[in-house]
Amino acid sequence: MEFRAFLTSLGTSFVIFVVLMFLFTWLSRKPANYVVYYPNRILKGLDPFEGSKRTRNPFAWIREALSSTEADVIRISVLGILVLSGLVLLPVLLPVAATDHSLHLTVNETSQGTFNDLDKLSMGHVGANSPRLWAFVTATYLASIVAYCLLWKAYNHVSDLRAAALESPEVKAEQFAIVVRDIPRPPEGQTRKEQVDSYFKAIYPETFYRSMVVTNNKKVNKIYEELEGYKKKLARAEAIFAESKKNGNPEGTRPTNRIGFLGLIGKKVDSIEYYNEKINELIPKLEAEQKVTLREKQQPSALVFFTSRVTAASASQSLHAQMVNTWTVLDAPEPRQLIWTNLPKKYYEREIRQYFVYIIVFLTIFFYMIPIGFISAFTTLENLKKLLPFTKPIVKQKVVSTVLEAYLPQLALIIFLALLPKFLLFLSKTEGIPSESHVTRAASGKYFYFTVLNVFIGVTVGSSLFGTFKQIEKDPNSIVPLLATSLPKSATFFLTFVALKFFVGYGLELSQIVPLIIYHLKKKYLCKTEAEVKEAWAPGDLGYATRFPNDMLIVTLVFCYSVIAPIIIPFGVVYFGLGWLVLRNQVLKVYVPSFESYGRMWPHIFIRIMSALLLYQVTMLGFLGVKKFPYTVLLIPLPIISIIFCVVCDKKFYRSFQSTALEVACKELKEVPNMESVFRSFIPPSLSAEKSDDDQFEDALSQVSRTGSTL
Amino acid sequence: MEFRAFLTSLGTSFVIFVVLMFLFTWLSRKPANYVVYYPNRILKGLDPFEGSKRTRNPFAWIREALSSTEADVIRISVLGILVLSGLVLLPVLLPVAATDHSLHLTVNETSQGTFNDLDKLSMGHVGANSPRLWAFVTATYLASIVAYCLLWKAYNHVSDLRAAALESPEVKAEQFAIVVRDIPRPPEGQTRKEQVDSYFKAIYPETFYRSMVVTNNKKVNKIYEELEGYKKKLARAEAIFAESKKNGNPEGTRPTNRIGFLGLIGKKVDSIEYYNEKINELIPKLEAEQKVTLREKQQPSALVFFTSRVTAASASQSLHAQMVNTWTVLDAPEPRQLIWTNLPKKYYEREIRQYFVYIIVFLTIFFYMIPIGFISAFTTLENLKKLLPFTKPIVKQKVVSTVLEAYLPQLALIIFLALLPKFLLFLSKTEGIPSESHVTRAASGKYFYFTVLNVFIGVTVGSSLFGTFKQIEKDPNSIVPLLATSLPKSATFFLTFVALKFFVGYGLELSQIVPLIIYHLKKKYLCKTEAEVKEAWAPGDLGYATRFPNDMLIVTLVFCYSVIAPIIIPFGVVYFGLGWLVLRNQVLKVYVPSFESYGRMWPHIFIRIMSALLLYQVTMLGFLGVKKFPYTVLLIPLPIISIIFCVVCDKKFYRSFQSTALEVACKELKEVPNMESVFRSFIPPSLSAEKSDDDQFEDALSQVSRTGSTL
Known part of the structure; x- marks a missing residue:
């Protein structure tokens, strides 16, 4: 049953992915859609289709490497860790787990039918104190060592890239x-x-x-925005006027508007005249306010x-x-990153704001846990039938029930997570941080804690606690073995989760369906001027604030399950491999980065990958302990090694990511900097x-x- | 009985102090002893006796303030805290405690005679849930607020002094x-x-x-020291020869020595010739080695x-x-502070050494606890009689027993503590710290943890645990009330400890008896040349490494007992008042500081005073809790306020103690620095x-x- 649900989910995801891919191939070839699929190239003045050829010349390659550096390095190194671990773990651990029959009897006695075909491939299937557990201990060491080596290489690489970017002879x-x-x-x-x-x-x-x-x-910005607004409206009115000249009477119809509330009430005026008047009124006002602002x-x-x-x-x-x-x-x-309004905030005010925000974030993380726990516990089909009996007739139908069972919990979770980032960005800005990229880093940190705590730990613990609450009531000591058995059980959930993420997520990402539809709607019904059309297809940012924490969640999941249920590794490999390809494409063709942080994100990513590794090692310790394997103690040095590795990396690299090393800054410039333009x-x-x-x-x-x- | 022991101890200490004072007055007036009592002034070329007049002119006052700044500020502010707290706490808390008779009955039932006259003045004497405890809650707040205000003022003051010293126009x-x-x-x-x-x-x-x-x-230093040694020996031999000319035959006896092991065996040679030869041999060797060192x-x-x-x-x-x-x-x-051998130690080597040293220090603190616990438990007279029955006839004598009871534990403790500082200095140097003052700070930090953990907590917990071990065995929950009753009981021990410290410690300090005796012995039997005599009376350093931690121990003790047994406050006041006077005198007349750290010690002192305050607040919380006083919760904000206060001070001041602020460094110099001499x-x-x-x-x-x- 469960295995079938998993396969259905996987199949559906794959079908959606194929459909989206098809759409992408078809739509991206239509010239009308170029602005949605190649905005980055168009803005750079490149021909969209020559891109594929250009990638081969060395110049384009460097440009590529630099523009998508961070996201790339992270994906490549995670991919490396997963592929290398997978090469070792999969061929060994899967047969070891699958061919063990020692546990079958005992399991059938206690909880019938919970072990399905998928679970056979996981460590839950290996009997207590079986010598086969040696394979899992060794595997944990192997995975960790691979992670250390590749992370070290990646840190070195990012550090070099940062130095290269900082010492570049361009005047920044x-x-x-x-x-x-x-x-x-x-x-x-x-x-x-x-x-x-x-x-x-x-x-x-x-x-x-x-x-x-x-x-x-504040005031001068308001006037400036008002002025810019009227300028846009004037251009729009002029475009409408010009169009009306073409489409009917040669004199055209002069557009009009009402000056009252939302343009719905009040006097009707000639738009072009009215906006011109307003603009002429506002320009001296702006200049006067500029003077007052600068002086007072x-x-x-x-x-x-x-x-x-x-x-x-x-x-x-x-x-x-x-x-x-x-x-x-x-x-x-960078000038565009400066949050001007946060600059004058005083020292202790910033400190207090920071602690205040931390408390709010803590509460958010804590109280979100409850609904998520409920959702994951409720949305198994059995619970649904039990708790909402009126859904029984619908749910009984085979197709509906299979789809529901496969998707309900994951969908609920994904929608849930989509609500949060804006709030966290707002909170981080409230802290008084003076630059956008720093705000993004701060928000992504908060988001990471949220996802790991709520999704990973919340779902794992939540589902096992809910499903077997009565058993715990009888014997409180049974919680540890329960957790150990629930970890492999949640594996199916997370496998589906990862698959959904990469098939549907990357499919949507690549096909740009949503922006495409929005763009065409806007173009048809709203946009009148060239500037408005351009605004409609203007590409956004990569969205570091949520993209990185989501990747880190997947890293955590894949790490933690890599030995318990090694079947997750190929899923992780596909996630990061596909992600790397898709984002490389998107970065080159679609997104325009809204700021350059010179690799400052990396140390945060590193720490999070390391904490995922640590969580994984501790989980393994607990898990093997539950399996009553006496050589579990051999794993105790592993978390200690991880912490030492982390400290060494931190000491060796971190400060150079916080500030610019002088040996880098003293490199010669291409030209004498024009200080006037730097200032301006x-x-x-x-x-x-x-x-x-x-x-x-x-x-x-x-x-x-x-x-x-x-x- | 116990009270009499306390009075005896106090009396004996006082008698010793008076004797030492008398000795000091008498001995310091003898011109032959000037070099021991006024070495600092003599080295500065001042007349020792004009000192008392000079102190009144403004120049001398500034010199004073600068030379003894740190020790002074610390003593003055601690003194301020204690005097102000004492003015409020003593007149209120003593009568409140002394006039409560509610506990008398219950105490007499359980453990007869442990409450003596001294304990009547302490909080242990107040009954459970008595409204009188309000006075103690209020007092805790008052003492804390006084501490905050004065510490804030002191931090500001030291920060100003540091800035003034750093921005001085002298070329350093x-x-x-x-x-x-x-x-x-x-x-x-x-x-x-x-x-x-x-x-x-x-x-x-x-x-x-x-x-x-x-x-x-390493090698050049060895040759250099050898050379300097021979130079000294030559000067000595020449002095002996000159003396022999005066005292007998006009031609004199040329001194001889043996060149074998320790000058005891081997060929007999003419000393002057031999040393001259050696020196002439070593000079070119040194020069050659200097060249090799500098080059290779x-x-x-x-x-x-x-x-x-x-x-x-x-x-x-x-x-x-x-x-x-x-x-x-x-x-x-400063050049004289540089630890040349620690400079080339590599980064990770230093890190590893540091952690290694921390582990050793931790073990030292932990394992010293056992003997100290034993000592304080054994050296009550009853235990002595019980455990070593053969001492009974001696101990039975009234005088012996009283003195023994009064001094045994304190003496054991003080001797014990005297062994440690050298070891800690050695350990801190091993960490790879490159400057002497930093080594001193590191050692004093370790010593502080040692004293507080072992002396304060060790003695308090040790004596109560040992004395009532069987009672705990019967009922493990009785440990909390036992601790609460043992805290006031240890008060007597610590009162005696503080009194011994200041009467005997400062008496010895001021009278310089030990250095005086050593100096006279050396002068009579060993010193032949002027240089040797000078070396014999050369004054030492103040000994920050042990002096500060000892002061901090007293601060911790006085804080922690200030409300429980406010009688300790006058002892603390005398300790710091007398200490201030004595050290002011010693700094001006005796000691020559071996380095200037520009107030860098202060933040460490501050943190330790604050942790003493925190320990005190937590102790009070526990203590009032044991007294079953429901309004104890009102004390909970206090530790939180302390931590906030600490963080605020840290943020406001600490970094300027770590490095030189640029606004301070950019102040103009008196003259253009002679870089050649700076370099040399x-x-x-x-x-x-x-x-x-x-x-x-x-x-x-x-x-x-x-x-x-x-x-």
Whole structure:
């Protein structure tokens, strides 16, 4: 029964995958869909179809390697671990487990029929204290050693890539700047700008270039957005007008709109005139507000620019003030990553926010556990029939019941997980983190704990606790053997889960069905101007915040089951192999990364892979212990080795991922950096001059930012 | 009985103190003893007796404040905490405890006579769930708040002092240098010197001055010491010869010695000739060895000098290499503090040594606990009589028994503790720490854990466990109330301990009896030359490694008993008050600090005072809980507040104690630093040129150290 459900699930997933692949092949060849399937290439000005040829020339290969570096390295190394472990574990462990008949009798006595064909291949099928368990102990060691070697290689590789990216001779604005926060109150008679300039000029007399005081841009941003909104609307109205000229009367129909609530009520006006009027009204307002902002809304935070990469890198690592919580510095992220509103948040406020967010995350993780436990326990078919008797007639039908049994729990889980990332990103931003990539890292960390705790541990423990609650009530000591038997049982669930993830998930990813439909709907009914069409197909980011934790969940699952039920390894291999291929394609053709973090994600990934490994080793210890295998003690050194390995890697590499090593920063540049453009790249769009010939505006900006050079 | 023992101990201690004071007053006025009582002043070229007048002029006061800063601030703030707490706690808690008669009856039933006059003043005397316990809850809060305020003030003060010392316009060699360790193998065709120079020149093209590669000086040091030894012996022989001329025949007797084992066997030779010959033999040998050392015994470590304080401070805080475990840097300690042999130890070797040492320390702390527990349990008089019946006739005598009872346990403990510091210093040095002051800090940390765990917890728990072992055997749950009753009982022991510490300890300290006797013996029988006499009275260091932990032990004791038995507070006040006076005197007149750590000890002291406070708060929680006082829950926030306070202080101050803040380092200097002398001050004596006009030698040195300036 269970085995059939598993096969059905697998089959259905595969059918969906094949259908999606077919759709992809068919749809991606239609020129109208190029913008959805090759937006990255189009934005780069490349011909979408030449891509396949270009990949072969060496230049494209490097570009590839650099643009998808992190995701690639992770997938490749996990893939390596799984393939190498699989090569050893599968041919040995499967026969060892399958040919053991010692447990069959005892199992049939206690719980009839729970062991199915699939479970025969797992360790649950091997009898207690059987010499066959030696194979599993050895396998645990082998898998761990493979993991150590490949992770070490991967860490080295990512470290090299990071160094190569940081020492590149291109001038990158963020390498010449630092972010300064927690600036104390300026002394009497000094503006904040003067205070910052004199402070850093004293410390770096030769390499200090200029500073940019952070301002409160709330109001100016609002006006700017309003202005941009009217500009878009004007362009749209003009497009409609132009179209109406073509499609009917040569004079055209001038579009109109109502100026009341949501354009539904109020006076009817000529749109083009009205928007032009509004724009002309807002431009001087924006300029006035820009001046006020730059002059009066300065915040206790600043960006400081240096003429040398080494000084900037060194400054971002040094303590500047005797009071540690003032004049705190950090290396500037890319301009597009800066979260301007988080910069002026004070030191202790950030600390308090952080702990507050941790508490909320903790509560979220903890309270989500209950519903997930319930879901996984309820959605077995037997429970459904028992608890909701009115579903019996539907569920009794063979097809419905099989599909339901196969998919219900997994679907519930996947939908459940889709709700969370936005919330976690919001929480991480609330902590006061000043850069988008750091927020993403923080959110992905939270998401990882969530998935591992809730999905892996929640489902495993939840299902076993629920199904056998009464047995535990009778004999509380039976919980340990129950857990040990429930681990192999949950294997089926997770196999289906992984299969669903890669067949349906990657199928949807590659075929881009959802964005395609949305794009075509928008294009047909909403978009009037070129800009609007472009916005409709604009590719998003890879979505690191959820992609990495999901991958890590799969790593954890596959690790933990790799010896208990080695059949999971090929599934893991397919997940990461297919994932690698699909994402390589997507990164090259579809997604445009919204920021570059120079491999800073890797140490987090590493720690998570290591904790998955540790969890796996501890699980094995407990599992073999339950099997009453006396040589289980031989596994005790393994978690200790893991921790030592982790510490060694951390000591050897981690700090170079936190800050830029000076030997890297001191490499020569291609050209003398144009400091003016470095400086300008950090000015937020709402504050930068609209027309560069506007002298008055230039003055207002330089009043704030130029004094540094005349001091 | 017990109370009489306590009074006897107190009285005896006091008598010893008075005798020592009398000796001090008498002996320190004898001009022959000036060198023992005023060595610091004599070395500074001051008249010993003008000291008392000079202290009043402002210059001397500043000098005082700076020279004894750390020890002072700690004593003053602990004194402040104790005096302020004492002013509140003593007048309230003593009467509250003393006038409660509720417990008398129950106690007399269970264990007769254990409650004596002293214990009446303690919290043990207050009945269970008595409303009087409110006073103790409030007192705990009061004492904690006083501690927070004064510690905050002290931290601020020490931070200011550190900044003032670091930003002083005097040129200090160590502020222009950094220590570089873990230098990788130099590339083919490059010497280590060239490697280091080119590496740092690339990163700091403007401010790099020179580098000094660390060498293996084992052999050259040996030759140097041999040479210095012969020089001393020659001076001694010449002095004997000169003396013999005066005291008898005008030609004098030329001293002779034997050249065999220990000067006892072998050929008899003329000493002056022999030593001269040896010296003439060794000088070229030393010079040759110096050259070989500088050229061929270079180690993977170096000192790098910069022409700017800011660059040195910033460099010591920055990551230099992409591989974090290579090119590790730290700020240079004072030249005299550098532990040259620890510099070339490799990164992971240091890590392994560290953990290894931690394990040894852990074992030491753990296994010392057993003997100390035994000692404190055995050395009550009853136990002595019971276990060693043959001592009965001696012990029966009134005087002997009283003295024995009063002193035995305390003396055993103090002797015991005196054995440890050297061992801990050795262990800390083995860790691979590169500076003496850091070694001292590390050793004092270990000593603190040792004293608190063994003396405080060991004695308290040990005595109660031993005395009532059988009772626990009958009813294991009785251990909690037993502990609660044993805490006040141990109060007497600790009162005596503190009193002994300050009366006898400070008496010995001030009177310098032991050094005085040693000095006079040496002068009479051993010293022949001026240099030897000077060596005999040369003052030592303050001995931070044991002094601070001992003070911290007293802080822990006084804190923990301050509410339980507030009578301990005046003892604590006397300990720190007297200690402050005595040490102020000793620092000004006797000791010569062997290094300056710029207040780096303070954060460690702070953490230890805080952990004493935390231990105290937790003890109070447990103690009031045992008294079945329902409002004990009101104390739960207190440990949490302590931890928050600790974290806040840590965030606000700690990093500025680890490294030099750049705003401090950028202060202007009095003069342009003479980089040559800065560089020379770090050359170990065994490698520096004996005669500055020796050109050949200059060449050998510059071959290694000068190339930097010609590169």
